[in-house]
Amino acid sequence: MSNTQMIEKYRTHFLREVEANVEEGEWVKMCMQCGVCSGSCPLGKHWAHPPQEIFMMIRAGKREEVLTSDSMWMCTSCYNCIVRCPRELPITHIMHGLAHYAKRLGLVPENQPTAKFAQLFWDNLMKKGRVNELKLGLSLYFMNGFAEGVKTSLARRKLGMNMVKTGRMNPMEILGGHGVKDLSGFKKAIQKAQELEDARIAKQGA
Amino acid sequence: MAADKKFAGYICTGCGIGDRLDVKQLETVATREGKMAFCKQHEMLCSAEGVQMIRDDIEKGEATHIMIAACSRRAKMEAFHFPEVAMSRANLREGVIWLRPEGEEHQETTQEMADDYVRMACAEVKFMNVPQPSGEQGLTRSILVVGGGVTGMVSALEAAKAGYQVHLVCFESELGGPWKDLYKRVPFRAADVDVPNGNNVDLPQPEDPGVAELAEQVQAQDKIRVYLNAKITKTSGAPGRFSVDISTESGSTVTENIGAIVQATDFKPYDANQLPEFAYGKTPDVVTNFELEKLAKEANGGPIKRPSDGKEVKSVAFIQCAGQRSEKEGHLPYCSGFCCTESIKQALYFKAQNPDCDATVLFDDLRTPGAAGEDFYRAGQQARVTFAKAKANEVVQNGDRLTVKFRDLILDEDTEMECDLVVLATGQVPNSGPDPYAQLAVEEAESEEEKEAARKALEVAPPSILNLDYRQGTDLPHLKHGFTDSHFICFPYETRRTGIYAAGPVRRPMDMKQAMDDAVGATLKAIQAAENAARGAAALPRVGDLSYPRFRREGCTQCKRCTVECPFGAINEDEERYPQFNESRCRRCGTCMGACPVRVISFENYSVDTVGQQLKNVDIPDEFDEKPRILVLACENDAYPALDMAAQAGEELTPWARVIPVRCLGSVSLSWITDALNSGYDGIVLMGCRRDDDYQCHFVRGSKMAAERMSKVGDTLQSLNLEPERVALYEVAITDIKRAPQLINDMAETVDKIGMSPFKF
Structure with a gap:
């Protein structure tokens, strides 16, 4: 372990970084380590580090371990932890905030499925200003390659046919699909938001 | 019996007593057997009218010693408050009718129970006097x-x-x-x-x-x-x-x-020199929480500097429970209860006074008593004090810095951190004088070896603080x-x-x-x-009691049991080595009375006779009547109320039991036990309070003294050729509402098994 890393341990550098960059990050310091969040999480046992541990790791200065972890990507937003936290920490939001920050820094574990799906969703949304469900579904099936995509599509074809029959899915959406009324306005709004976000990050970086 | 004693009995027929019992017969028992000059009935004795009836008799000079047969002595105490006369109470409501089922088949034994309680109360009051204040001291403000x-x-x-x-x-x-x-x-x-x-x-x-x-x-x-x-x-x-x-x-x-x-x-601050693992004494940069206060005071609002080189502290670690909550030699086994909030406070000093200083608190359990406690913890967190649930193992010097090695109990790993200053959250050592029982042990030791060991133990004792001139020791x-x-x-x-x-x-x-x-x-x-x-009134728990122990000097053998066994060290020895009671130090438990082998100690209204005569006046039926009698001596503080509450809750008690409340089990004279066995009781149940380190005895050691004395009762039983299970001693809490009557019922079963006592006349 290098000397600087040693000095960072159990110090507040990383905590301050989280506070500055992570949504609701200023709540992390208020965790009292009771563990109710970890015990309440329905997926808790599948996490390498449940929320209580993530918060402790932040305070212990484990920057790499936290940001490259896939734990916060496992959050399904059930909000059980928020409801139960005796200190009222917005834990779900912090988990998403950490995931977002890790993504921004390019530290997301490779092939993390939640991260991949989130990107697909974003890309899909940006084209027409609304989500094209048919295309999103298909891109999800083919996310891990052509062969697997065909296999999954065949396996789900009955479901797909039923959706078409009941008017739940329009096969014509595959050709372009319809967009929002004012697509250029939507894009402008997104662009403005991005500018604001960039300005905020630039300010923190300074 | 002095001629000026005028005995009067009063029987209440309310609360169902009149319906369940033959009151006419009770009246006959009180006047014929109990020798009450007269006995009056009232349908609600505790009413203003009933109380006035008694008061009139007292004022007319017709009653100086009264027997009230009504509810438990613990009920209606305000109504039946006649401090100018001696008074005994027969517990017919809680003691008899509420503990016994209704029905023709039970009527005979229930009535016998009530008759006995009236006999007992009449016998008791005959040996009671109105206590007078001693006048040993005036008001010293x-x-x-x-x-x-x-x-x-x-x-x-x-x-x-x-x-x-x-x-x-x-x-x-x-x-x-x-x-x-x-x-x-x-x-x-x-x-x-x-x-x-x-x-x-x-x-x-x-x-x-x-x-x-x-x-x-x-x-x-x-x-x-x-x-x-x-x-x-x-x-x-x-x-x-x-x-x-x-x-x-x-x-x-x-x-x-x-x-x-x-x-x-x-208290005295704990001596941190016993914590070499945390480098205390090896470097001046490891300080105790008490020493840090001095550093903070010196800094006077500016940055706190570390003692070794005067450098401003940039990072500080607090080690909680240092030398505390540990069974290790030289450590304090208890939690001092103040050090968690103290460390939060000190961490906040650094946050406020040392720019960009990090403060880490390594705690096992963070305990924050007091109104501000939890909020103060949050104040620490808000200021970014790092709280880590951890067990600190070692502090080592590392160049001009310190390395703290610990196990993180949340991340479950051995790790370490560096800092400029380490604060040990050490505990409080009580600033007491020497334990008088350690002093007494020297005198009471039975062998030379024991005496020597006791003397050695005393050598390390702290110096005396109060220097009490008491028989039992200085503090x-x-x-x-x-x-x-x-x-x-x-x-x-x-x-x-x-x-x-x-x-x-x-x-x-x-x-x-x-x-x-x-x-x-x-x-x-x-x-x-x-x-x-x-x-001249007693302190807790017998608040206001004016009676105090007196002794018959001519009968005293100067055995010193009373002076040694008094739980409150109330009794000194005078120049002639007779006991000197110091009434205002006395708590009126009667442990001295129970200790006295020659029965010379008594209170005006509580003595070997007031209880001894009660148990002797119980009617003991012939062996062939198959009606055993069980004597219950119940502590008035917990066991007796538990039985009263059992009655209120509708529990059932064997009709063979005769319960006598005692001030403390410590006041039980062994003579009562031998008398009871000799007069044909089939079983004896003693009920006192819990007596170990977490004692509940209102008189601290009374229950323990009783247990020690009763351990010797086996000899008496043996000499009488009686089974040892006829005498049982139990610890009973005030909440033992089901258990208390059950213990007595168990004794009835035991008697049923082993047979009746052969000592019936």
């Missing part, structure tokens, strides 16, 4: 406060505000005690109610310690006389008439008359870990020496706010003790 710390100062101020003269003895050259060096104190109050939850809200912060202001108030108060650099060289007497020699450094000694005493000697008895015993379960502050109250960390570890609250409580108790002593 002065309080001695021992210890010039925060606890002592608050105690002195409270007593002075109540109009009492105060003598405040401070061992050091200035007031303040162990909290004198405090830079700031843990806040006393929680956040305002309208402060929301949040991560940036208005939470309580460290505040001015107020110790200097307290000292100024004490100095300014006319009624307080402060003795600095002083010692107590002798304390003799009793509540209301203590005589205390106070010696100052100059060599002068003054003797003061004192009503009651508050011992507020606080207040301890409970655990050297803390002065203060009857946790029932009467906080109340020590085992009447009129001397313990306040603050000398009785249990605590923080400053708790110590201040403690001081107020103990001072009020001390004032109460002085006033009670003037009236």
Whole structure:
């Protein structure tokens, strides 16, 4: 372990970084380590580090371990932890905030499925200003390659046919699909938001 | 029996007594067998009219000794309050009809039970007298406060505000005690109610310690006389008439008359030299929480500097429970209860005064007592103090820095951190005098070896604080870990020496706010003790009792059992080695009475006779009637109320039981047991309070003394050729509502199995 890393341990550098960059990050310091969040999480046992541990790791200065972890990507937003936290920490939001920050820094574990799906969703949304469900579904099936995509599509074809029959899915959406009324306005709004976000990050970086 | 005694009986027929029992027969029992001059009935004796009937008879001079057969002696005490006469009560309601089922088949045994209780009450009152105050002391409106710390100062101020003269003895050259060096104190109050939850809200912060202001108030108060650099060289007497020699450094000694005493000697900081694993003593940069206060005071609001090189501290680690909550040799086994909030406070010093300083608290369990506790913890978190649940193992010097090695208990890994300064959260060691039982052990030792061991143990004992001129030793008895015993379960502050109250960390570890609250409580108790002593009235638990033990000098064999066994050290020995009772030190438990092998000790209204005659007057049916009799001696504090409550709850009791309340199991004379066995009782059940370290005995050692004495009852049983299971002793709590009657019913079953006693006449 290098000397600087040693000095960072159990110090507040990383905590301050989280506070500055992570949504609701200023709540992390208020965790009292009771563990109710970890015990309440329905997926808790599948996490390498449940929320209580993530918060402790932040305070212990484990920057790499936290940001490259896939734990916060496992959050399904059930909000059980928020409801139960005796200190009222917005834990779900912090988990998403950490995931977002890790993504921004390019530290997301490779092939993390939640991260991949989130990107697909974003890309899909940006084209027409609304989500094209048919295309999103298909891109999800083919996310891990052509062969697997065909296999999954065949396996789900009955479901797909039923959706078409009941008017739940329009096969014509595959050709372009319809967009929002004012697509250029939507894009402008997104662009403005991005500018604001960039300005905020630039300010923190300074 | 003196001619001027006029006996009168009163039977209440209310609450179903008249419906369930043959009251005419009870009346006959009272007048014919109980020898009451007359016996009156009333359908509701506790009504104004019923009480007036009794009062009229008393005022006309027709009744000086009255027997009331109605409800339990614990009920309607305000109505049946006739302090000018001797009174006994037959418990027909809770004791008989509520514990027995209705029905023709039970009628005979239920009536016999009631008849017996009337006989017993009549017999008891014959041997009772109206207690008179001893007049041994008058009202002495002065309080001695021992210890010039925060606890002592608050105690002195409270007593002075109540109009009492105060003598405040401070061992050091200035007031303040162990909290004198405090830079700031843990806040006393929680956040305002309208402060929301949040991560940036208005939470309580460290505040001015107020110790200097307290000292100024004490100095300014006319009624307080402060003795600095002083010692107590002798304390003799009793509540209301203590005589205390106070010696100052100059060599002068003054003797003061004192009503009651508050011992507020606080604590001594734990000696951290016993913590070499944390490098204490090896580097000046490892300090205790007490030493840090001095560093903070020196910094005076500026950055706190580390002792070794005067560098501003940039990172600090706090090790909680240092030398505490550990069974290791030299460590304190208990939690000192103040150090968690203390460390939060100190971490906040660094956050406020040292720019960009990181503070890490390594805790196992963070305990934050007090109103501000949790909010103060949040204040620490808000300021980014890092709290890590961890077990610190070692501190090592690492160049000009320190490395703390610990196990992170959340991340479950061994790890370490670097810092400039380490603060050890060390604990409180009670500032008590030597345990008098350690002193007594030398005298009581049976062999030379035991005596030597006891002497050795005494050598390491601390010097005396009170120098009591008491038969049982110089200071207040301890409970655990050297803390002065203060009857946790029932009467906080109340020590085992009447009129001397313990306040603050000398009785249990605590923080400053708790110590201040403690001081107020103990001072009020001390004032109460002085006033009670003037009236000749007892302190807790027999509040207001005017009776006190007397002894028949000619019969005394000077065996010293009473002087050694009194749980309150009340009894001294006079020049001729006879017991000297010191009425106002006495708590009226009767443990001396139970101890006396020659039965010469008695109270006006409670004696070997008042109980002995009760059990002798129970009608013991012939062996062939198959009606056994079980004597129950029940402690009036817990076991007897438990039986009363069992009656209220509709529990059932065997009709063979005859229950006699006793002041404490410690007052039970072995002669009662032998008398009972000789007169044909088939079983005896003794019920007292819990007696171990977590005792519930209202008289601390009474129950324990009884158990020790009863362990020798086996010989008596053997000499009478009786089965040992005929006598049973139990610890009964006030909540044992089902168990208490069950234990007696069990004895009935035992008697059923082993057969009736052959000693029936």
